[in-house]
Amino acid sequence: MKFPRVHTLKEIAELIDAKAVGPENYPISGCNEIHVVEPGDIVFVDHPKYYDKALQSKASVVLINKKVSCPPGKALLVVKDPFTCFNKLTTHFKSFQPASKSIADTAVIGENTIIQPNVFIGNNVIIGNNCVIHPNVIIYDNCKIGNNVTIHAGTSIGADAFYYKKRPEGYDKLLSSGSVIIEDFVDIGALCTIDRGVSANTTIKKGTKLDNQVQIGHDTIIGENCLIASLVGVAGCCIVEDDVILWGQVGTNSGITIEKGAVILGQSGVTKSLKGGKTYFGTPAGEARKKLQEVAKMNQFLRDQKKI
Amino acid sequence: MKFPRVHTLKEIAELIDAKAVGPENYPISGCNEIHVVEPGDIVFVDHPKYYDKALQSKASVVLINKKVSCPPGKALLVVKDPFTCFNKLTTHFKSFQPASKSIADTAVIGENTIIQPNVFIGNNVIIGNNCVIHPNVIIYDNCKIGNNVTIHAGTSIGADAFYYKKRPEGYDKLLSSGSVIIEDFVDIGALCTIDRGVSANTTIKKGTKLDNQVQIGHDTIIGENCLIASLVGVAGCCIVEDDVILWGQVGTNSGITIEKGAVILGQSGVTKSLKGGKTYFGTPAGEARKKLQEVAKMNQFLRDQKKI
């Protein structure tokens, strides 16, 4: 999320009761996720395993639970519990606003756009021109839909990220301050779920087409002109590059990248990042060509055993 | 789709700017999909690989992108881009009509049928007697529901087919002019999606029962007295014959046939047509008995290796 205005390090430190390392008037523009962070942003880190990644990222400010040495040009916000402080920032800048009606007065809807009955459109939603929003679609606050977008019945755009931290007393939820961006010429099937980002935006880029019952996790970016078939689940913080095809019931781990033009065959489970331009199959997903050779070899071996 | 009245070859040729091969007054009654096409129908074909199949089908008229020799008794409509011309026909005869209210005035609802709150029922929908349509169900235009049908909450009946052609500038959508037919005594769970046909009808036959979150693709026919468990995805243009059982999370390729009485065990992936009366398992799905023997043999081999 971007703050409504730029704040200083001192202001944010006071807000979350942090020890600031850096110039008092160091400017901060928002919070973000590590895989898409930009200068001006805060990222948070609470596990030593990820300290280096956060400190070497493009983030200007690292919200951290140890007083480490501050990289040049950056600032630190040192607190006991960065997770809770990140939630404080979300609550302060982007708390949940209950709706007073089905289509918020603050929503902006473009020309020639059709909104069918029983649709929910939250606060500050922007929808472009020439869209069709079919019945019972739900678009949560602050989501942004481009031009020439079709969204079929019952789809949910912008529900909270599924992101929890285990505490001795139970799971603690990381609040979502991010949003969903649907670019031009995207088609979305019926009963899909596209979660908002924790602090970045979940994005579906231009020309991509989703079938029914597709799940896209928080902060994930789906490239241009991708095809995603029914019952696919793309986890959070993934990057799916342009021209990727995911066939039915494919699932992915979180945080992985599927490079440009890769094709993942049905029911495959993508456990790590995959190179582009190839076809993959299986769980864990491997190159389809090799997988098929292995299966053929194994079957030959089993037949040979029989003969002996 | 059937046209509102029978048209002549000449009329349709003029509508889509095609070169007609055949008698000017050759009668055409509608458009259809190749796996269910009937005399009087147009089918379209734009790839040489499928020319023969289209020309030898029961279609009376073939919309094609090459001037081939016309089979006796049939007619041709020759155009540069049959896909686009098929869309022109759909736009002309069955363009999307936005709703003015949640339950269209043109909808017909039978006796003793209960419609719960927040349901959407589109133009020209017909629902039979003794049905229960639970809250937030969406029934798109022109769908037809039989008698004694139960549809649970949030299910979408009749969203568009997921059918795109790759163009240099991005994916081009094939418009849907078909519908969905739900026969008598069908039960459909919550949050299912049953897409309309591209030009034929997606059909769920008498007595079949669907669990929650089931996806049925466009133009697919599900036979009588089938059981389909949760999170199953049946792709487009499939034929599932009577008495088939698909257990949870099964997926299928498009265009395949599963014959009468087959049982597909959970999470299997059906990649090609399957004979009836047998039980299948795995991805790609094979006869469960053989699959289990293979696994047993492999495990024995692994144990033997250990001993050496």
Added chain:
Amino acid sequence: MKFPRVHTLKEIAELIDAKAVGPENYPISGCNEIHVVEPGDIVFVDHPKYYDKALQSKASVVLINKKVSCPPGKALLVVKDPFTCFNKLTTHFKSFQPASKSIADTAVIGENTIIQPNVFIGNNVIIGNNCVIHPNVIIYDNCKIGNNVTIHAGTSIGADAFYYKKRPEGYDKLLSSGSVIIEDFVDIGALCTIDRGVSANTTIKKGTKLDNQVQIGHDTIIGENCLIASLVGVAGCCIVEDDVILWGQVGTNSGITIEKGAVILGQSGVTKSLKGGKTYFGTPAGEARKKLQEVAKMNQFLRDQKKI
């Protein structure tokens, strides 16, 4: 289900035209499922394979299709078709009541609970304090939601159980008289389906978190502080104990138990009960450690074959 008041064996026998074995005034408090049955309850059994299980259960009364010897302290209701008689009891005590509005007058909604637009809340639903019920959620009659519960858009709570008996004339539905209980601090994602119990309650215990598009079958009990990722399907009559984690697209057979603290990796298929505290993978799911060893051994073998 519990009856509105305690009935006698004689009363119930007359209601369903059964031959009663036991004292006329033997008290009966309701109907229940065998895996959670309590004294005072009726269970039904119609297959000799399960007679012993039913007769030795905690049920006070067994509705059965054979005059067996009655265990001491229990009673029998002997009928030709226990399934149909069980349905008669449900129809008598808990028949479906159509809604007259989106939020029933008999629903009770706690303090500081936010109900977003287009939500359906059925008869006698109870929702606690500090909950957020997002748009287009459907909560069927008699379901009970605790305090501090969040339910995201379009989720269905309390649709009927998917439970059918094959008859020569088609599938016969077992009617659902049970309910759904969601305990405190549970979060449920968008477009989930949690079915009501057939005669018991489907229960999600305190602190458990569900991602989007999760399916929980009838009469299943999910323990405390579980994490269930997207597109998971837990079948009916399962027991998932506390602190279990089910990753994306996991599926289970019905009637199994997953013990405390087990972790099931993505896309696994759980075909039988699993011990707690371990990590599982594959279909059928086995211990992940062993599965990975097997795969490694197999790959080594295939490489060795290549060298020869």
